Amino acid sequence: MKILAWRLPVACILLSLGLAICGCASNAQKQLEHEPLTVLRNPQRPLREREIAADAAWKQAQRSPEDKAAVRATFKEMIWSASLAPSLRVQLYRCLAEDSDPESIEDIRRQTRLMIPREPSREMELILCQTAAAKGWTDCVPALIRSYSRRVPLVKDQDRAERIALIQLSGGTPLVETVFAIFLNPPDEDPDSPAEFRERTRADAYDVLGKLDTSGAYRKRLLEDPSLASDDDSIVQLLRRGVTQLKVIPISGEELRWLERLADPKNARDSAWWTEVQGIVATMPPEKLDGLQMRHLESVRVASVYHPDLFAKDRAGLLSDMKTAIGGRKTVQRSNEAQGLVKAAKEQVEVWENGLSWGDLLSIAILDRAVRQKDFIERIFVYVGLDREDRTTEYGGLILTTQNVGDGRAVIENPGKIVAWLFPPRPGQRPNDTEFVAPEEMILSSDRALAHFHFHVHRARNSEVAGPSAGDLEYAARCGRNCLVFTSLGTDELDVDYYQPNGVVVDLGTIEQK
Known part of the structure; x- marks a missing residue:
């Protein structure tokens, strides 16, 4: 009897709980059936319930124009939300994209065009790109170009959904031609697009051209066509001026902005530099002009004026000298390969020698000579000390002649002396002690x-990262610059690695503080 008396209350409790659970389940089911939008909007409800609610809401939307308008408005708003589960956003988008109503089709087409350029979710970006391509929405081409200009970690450029969609929408026209056409004549501003829409589209299109036309040869060929025109003819004239006078064409969007600054007639020092370099390259034979890029021009000027022995050498002579010099030095290969899709680049000149142009070799020779000067070494170790004391960021800066430091007025003698100029990052651009974010004033001072x-x-002993990271290589490619990274091997020893936009890395050996 005692056992039965004990079990009876328990049984009653369980029965009550069961009824309550059944009641809750029943209420939830009723809400799914009768108020699916309420369930869909509720972030506290399980994802699966919200997905079921989305299907139920879309079915109910077909009952009347009013219902459809309410459901569409909710779906559109939720699709924009990056905090929503990507799978649910894709589900809602598919419903809208598969609607046959002409007004609805135009509405989702416009939303697709606006979402593509900066969509953070790759799952969502995939469906946006696939839909635009499948439906032949050519007005999405500029948006796809803008999105393709972004760097996406762990996804190769040739596998990007944006690239595949652009190829489909190009209708047999080579992709580089499609992108160049948008660069020349970006579309008029969409009323709902951000400010400076045309300028952003043009800049992003040029960045994509840098991926497709890595040497600039295609763009040079197009610029030879006298009929080539643009809505803004000044951009065509600028590029032609760069090709005819300096024998170079900017590869990336950052290089284009660099060329624009150099061509600014209001900057007397840049104008004088342009005239000087124009005269020098006009005397150079074709074999030295082969592969010449913007990043080589200051090396050409400095060598011509201050290092004529280097300027006089041909490619074979520069390469031979470099092999001999580096062959007798201590070098350290980067071993940390945490670089996304790529392994740590090989740093031996022999690995890269067939791809090094005369301009590359001259630039390396100038920099190698500079970093071994006593004054340079003393100054660079002062900067190392400042970096080590600051645990919030890496430090960096520019290597240039004294006549190009600041306004140049401080130069009394030896204007061709090569020095390092430090640019500590801004307070808001210090992510951690292993990353350098170049401040804007550094970029603007680097022409x-x-x-x-x-x-x-x-760390004092940092040999595992002796060389550029994937992010460093991406920076060089984006900015179109020759770069050096100084890595600590000990308290008084640095390894020096040169790298450039196409991924070439050459270990120049070590320097020591005496």
Whole structure:
């Protein structure tokens, strides 16, 4: 009897709980059936319930124009939300994209065009790109170009959904031609697009051209066509002026902005530099002009004026000298390969020698000679000390002649002396002690620089990262610059690695503080 008396209350409790659970389940089911939008909007409800609610809401939307308008408005709003589960956003988007109503089709087409350029979710970006391509929405081409200009970690450019969609929408026209056409004549501003829409589209299109036309040869060929025109003819004239006078064409969007600054007639020092370099390259034979890029021009000027022995050498002579010099030095290969899709680049000149142009070799020779000067070494170790004391960021800056430091007025003698100029990052641009974010004032001061540099010195012994990271290589490619990274091997020893936009890395050996 005692056992039965004990079990009876328990049974009653369980029965009550069961009824309550059944009641809750019943209420939830009723809400799914009768108020699916309420369930869909509720972030506290399980994802699966919200997905079921989305299907139920879409079915109910077909009952009347009013219901459909309410459901569409909710779906559109939720699709914009990056905090929503990507799978649910894709589900809602598919419902809208598969609607046959002409007004609805135009509405989702416009939303697709606006979402593509900055959509953070790759799952969502995939469906946006696939839909635009499948439906032949050519007005999405500029948006796809803008999105394709972004760097996406762990996804190869040739596998990007944006690229595949652009090829489909190009209708047999080579992709580089499609992108160049948008660069020349970006579309008029969409009323709902951000400010400076045309300028952003043009800049992003040029960045994509840098991916498709890595040498600039295709763009050079197009610029030879006298009928080539643009809504803004000044951009065509600028590019033609660069090709005819300086024998170079900017590869990336950052290089295009660099060329624009150099061509600004209001900057007397840049104008004088342009005239000087124009005269020098006009005397150079074709074999030295082969592969010449913007990043080589200051090295050409400095060598012509201050290092005529280097300027006089041909490619074979520069390469032979470099092999001999580096062959007798201590070098350290980067071993840390945490670089996304790529392994740590090989740093031996022999690995890269067939792809090094005369301009590359001259730039390396100038920089190698500079970093071994006593004054340069003393100054660079002062900067190393500042970097080591600051645990919030890496440090970096520019390598240039003294006449190009600041306003140049401080130069009394030896204007061709090559020095390092430090640019500590801004307070809001210090993510951690192993990353350097170049401040804007550094970029704007680098028009006549030989190279950009930064440090890997957060530890005294840092040999595993002796060389550029994937992010460093991406920076060089985006900015179109020659770069150096100085890595700490000990308290008084640095390894020096040169790298450039196409991924070439050459270990120049070590320097020591005496």
